[in-house]
Amino acid sequence: MKKTCFILAIVLLLNIAYASEKMRTWTSMKGTKVPATLIKDEGSIVILKTRDGRTVRIKRSSLSKSDNAYLESRSKTLANNRSGATSDWPGWLGPDRNGKSRDTGLIKKWPEDGPTLLWKTTGLGEGFSGVAVANGHVYITGGVNGKLKIFSYDMKGKEAWSTNHGPMWSKSYPGSRATVQVSDGKLYLMSGEGTLSCYDASKGDEIWTRKMGEFGGRAQGWGYSESVLIVDDTLYVSPGGKTTMAALDKKTGRSKWESDSFKGAAEYSSAIYAVHDGVPMIINANESGLYALNPSNGSLFWSNDFCARNTANCPTPAYKDGLVLCSNGTGKRGKCLKLKALGKRG
Known part of the structure; x- marks a missing residue:
């Protein structure tokens, strides 16, 4: 790639930035249709660039109800975007390595013409x-x-x-x-x-x-x-x-x-940090299978040979509520493991 x-x-x-807006068809209250790109929404005035390159200023009140609804929806979406996202995405799968953002108040769906x-x-x-x-x-x-x-x-x-x-x-x-x-x-x-x-x-x-x-x-x-x-x-x-x-x-x-x-050649997945039954652990996979180590000294907590000697172990493991999902796309599909209580360990 x-x-x-x-x-x-x-x-x-x-x-x-408005410069990257997609072209759409705008309709006046009289029914006149004009394919154009939104350059700027100034509130009462909308600035459009027509297909032939002309820049026109149109009163928002002269546009159809559907166009005004589009502009209103777009304005709310951008306002939400400006105020909603504040946290970083510092690496693979985000801040908690689970594909989830910590931000709240984000939009529920993309604008009509995409982000x-x-x-x-x-x-x-x-x-x-x-x-x-x-x-x-x-x-x-x-x-x-x-x-x-x-x-x-x-x-x-x-x-x-x-x-x-x-x-x-x-x-x-x-x-x-x-x-x-x-x-x-x-x-x-x-x-x-x-x-x-x-x-x-x-x-x-x-x-x-x-x-x-x-x-x-x-x-x-x-x-x-x-x-x-x-x-x-x-x-x-x-x-x-x-x-x-x-x-x-x-x-x-x-x-x-x-x-x-837990010896074996390194594969292509990335480790995760999880706490099960009050016990922190580092979970990853290599050519010998899936394993979990004690983060304080590297001792082995548990292992599973489901994905051992496979073509490639690529996906990052996932942990939630005592369950560990190991997915594999080269014939073995996936397996979900239910962990037993480990008790407090140093």
């Missing part, structure tokens, strides 16, 4: 990573001329900085993979080649780097794809091979512990 054009259609922001396009950019190369939004910036990665690049944009679409994160994955399905994770002003990224680095999120300066080879790491044929997990001051990463998972100090990159309790 090539990121030849990055379109940010976030209808959460201030400074809504307003705020800006777009090109030249991001190729890859499969997602977008992170934090501290007033948008972060995304892409493979460009053999390099894995990290891009930072402000909310108006102006590039703030970009930096190289070593070579991009150039074998099967080349390009970027993991989504960056932003935490406390720092940005973290794993490359397909197994390079994990921490950067200053405001400038792109490198702070520390670890290689998965340091842990005796081993990935499957499509390289490392994990979006690292950060809980408080600890970063969790899955090197695979000799080291199931490692816990690193997010500020320095130094190891807190390295676990070999």
